[in-house]
Amino acid sequence: MKRWIQTICWVIVVSSTVAYAHVGSPDVYADGQAGPYQLSIVVRPPLVIPGVAEIDVRTETAGVDRITITPIPLVGEASKHPPVPDAMQRPSKDPQFFSGQLWIMAPGSWQIRFAVSGSQGAGFLSIPLPAAALATRKMKPALGALLALLGAFLVLGMAGIIGAATREAKLRPGSAIPAANRRRGFVAMAVTVTILLAVILLGDWWWKADAASYSENIYKPLQMHPTLESDNRLRLKLADPGWLPQRELDDFIPDHYHLMHLYMIRWPQMDVVFHLHPEPVGTGEFQLSLPSMPAGNYRLYADVVHASGFPETIVGTIPLPTISGRPLAGDDAEGSAKLVTEANQAELATEEGHNEEKFLLPDGYAMVWKIPGTLTAKAPEDFRFELFDARGKPPADMALYMGMLGHAAFVKTDGTVFAHIHPGGTMAMAAFLMANPQSSSDGIGSASMQNMPGMVSGTSSLPNTASFPYGFPTPGQYRIFVQMKHGSRVETGVFDAVVRTPRS
Numbered sequence: 001m002k003r004w005i006q007t008i009c010w011v012i013v014v015s016s017t018v019a020y021a022h023v024g025s026p027d028v029y030a031d032g033q034a035g036p037y038q039l040s041i042v043v044r045p046p047l048v049i050p051g052v053a054e055i056d057v058r059t060e061t062a063g064v065d066r067i068t069i070t071p072i073p074l075v076g077e078a079s080k081h082p083p084v085p086d087a088m089q090r091p092s093k094d095p096q097f098f099s100g101q102l103w104i105m106a107p108g109s110w111q112i113r114f115a116v117s118g119s120q121g122a123g124f125l126s127i128p129l130p131a132a133a134l135a136t137r138k139m140k141p142a143l144g145a146l147l148a149l150l151g152a153f154l155v156l157g158m159a160g161i162i163g164a165a166t167r168e169a170k171l172r173p174g175s176a177i178p179a180a181n182r183r184r185g186f187v188a189m190a191v192t193v194t195i196l197l198a199v200i201l202l203g204d205w206w207w208k209a210d211a212a213s214y215s216e217n218i219y220k221p222l223q224m225h226p227t228l229e230s231d232n233r234l235r236l237k238l239a240d241p242g243w244l245p246q247r248e249l250d251d252f253i254p255d256h257y258h259l260m261h262l263y264m265i266r267w268p269q270m271d272v273v274f275h276l277h278p279e280p281v282g283t284g285e286f287q288l289s290l291p292s293m294p295a296g297n298y299r300l301y302a303d304v305v306h307a308s309g310f311p312e313t314i315v316g317t318i319p320l321p322t323i324s325g326r327p328l329a330g331d332d333a334e335g336s337a338k339l340v341t342e343a344n345q346a347e348l349a350t351e352e353g354h355n356e357e358k359f360l361l362p363d364g365y366a367m368v369w370k371i372p373g374t375l376t377a378k379a380p381e382d383f384r385f386e387l388f389d390a391r392g393k394p395p396a397d398m399a400l401y402m403g404m405l406g407h408a409a410f411v412k413t414d415g416t417v418f419a420h421i422h423p424g425g426t427m428a429m430a431a432f433l434m435a436n437p438q439s440s441s442d443g444i445g446s447a448s449m450q451n452m453p454g455m456v457s458g459t460s461s462l463p464n465t466a467s468f469p470y471g472f473p474t475p476g477q478y479r480i481f482v483q484m485k486h487g488s489r490v491e492t493g494v495f496d497a498v499v500r501t502p503r504s
């Protein structure tokens, strides 16, 4: 009895650690262009599947009358047959703020298609949305006990009603109950209880089977086993602990020019960071010749995107001796800063007055963060960084780094959050291009630039500013690694942030 109560009291709830497409940062923040309209989008995916995704849109362009949203698989036959779109609502008096909800019915690689209409005509934009169930947890004991009590009441009540009906339904009011009727009543009650118990046992069996198949769908991140081999070769062996049967270890597609983006951060100091690009050498195996690196324990965050557009961040750690390896080349980048523990907490408490943080780079350049006031968890924010040369002027030779004005990694100091994002937003750029094939005509650079506010046309006069839409998932201390390029040099700025609990 107790076991079925326990079992029947299972519910599927979420855990707070989420690990696909970034680590611990499942919400999607995006800035994009739907035809003539500039949109700032926040999509909070459901934490259970099926579940409801919450969607907020702020139109930076006035004159929008209507926005509809449609959930569509990113690839496959179903992607060609979208369901009927839902209209977004204006929940406040603000005519430029829209909100809506969508059911996501299966785990996998989705997109939300935004169709915007208004005074300047119509426009479309699709934002990729990886969806995965994250955990199951037991129901609270008190709620379980209450439901069990109510269930017992229903069973006994049902038996009582049937017993009384069999015994007395055909008698005149007030007349005595014959012994035969009493007997029949008892038999009916016994049969009822037996049938109901059988139904409950069957329900228990069904529920367990369902819970087991659900738990197989719960997201399990790919695993990574890094080893250091001769000649400073770093080998990354990936393993699939089992999740969706369609997940593969050799279906990765290039995301901003590389199959894998590997951040190596010395841990827990967070004072040294490398952004490198291992090459595949076999199914689920990547390899990289390490550049010169200081000794230490390194945390590895490897971003990959599957052919379905589903992105994953694979996490690993490796202790390394001092490496005297090759010089940095191609898209490699490195950065260093003071220990994260030495970050000045008072200064970090980004109150009014402290609205700018300057990071001095080793070559005399500087990167400046315009702090947007007090930082709170879950609040969408534009993180703007500017690069200046040694004379304090915008560099004349600003360049795109892997097709974009900047790359940023937001990393929580306790290791629970890692998000590698771009000026267009938090989604994987490869998935974004799959969702918006019209913008991929000449590669990622144009697509991301098309979706960047204030972008000037022509590559001769790139701005010295990169702006990233993002929201910290949880309160706490974070380190932000920002990379921008001028000439052939990639600069890595390092910034610290303390994030407050949102006021409810």
Ligand SMILES: [Cu+2]
Pocket: 256, 261, 402, 407, 408, 420, 421, 422
């Ligand atoms: Cu990047």
